[in-house]
Amino acid sequence: xxxxxxxxxxxxxxxxxxxxxxxxxxxxxxxxxxxxxxxxxxxxxxxxxxxxxxxxxxxxxxxxxxxxxxxxxxxxxxxxxxxxxxxxxxxxxx
Numbered sequence: 840x841x842x843x844x845x846x847x848x849x850x851x852x853x854x855x856x857x858x859x860x861x862x863x864x865x866x867x868x869x870x871x872x873x874x875x876x877x878x879x880x881x882x883x884x885x886x887x888x889x890x891x892x893x894x895x896x897x898x899x900x901x902x903x904x905x906x907x908x909x910x911x912x913x914x915x916x917x918x919x920x921x922x923x924x925x926x927x928x929x930x931x932x933x
Contacts (some may be wrong), residue, residue, distance in 0.1 A: 898917050901913065
């Protein structure tokens, strides 16, 4: 990242848009947080999920693994956030 006069250049990786293949990365990263036992961080990420599709990918990934100990509250928070994002008044702008 290049910084000139306190400004971030347009070449900065933080300024680029995510490509479609990196959308699955969000679900994988949150899943890694859950598996590692960092549930508060995972719940925080779930509450600021980028899109309904990302939450659905995470929900699908959680369905395919067995957590020890089981964490039903994570599934409940995902379902709650899906309900909130589906409501037209809470959609985030693209």
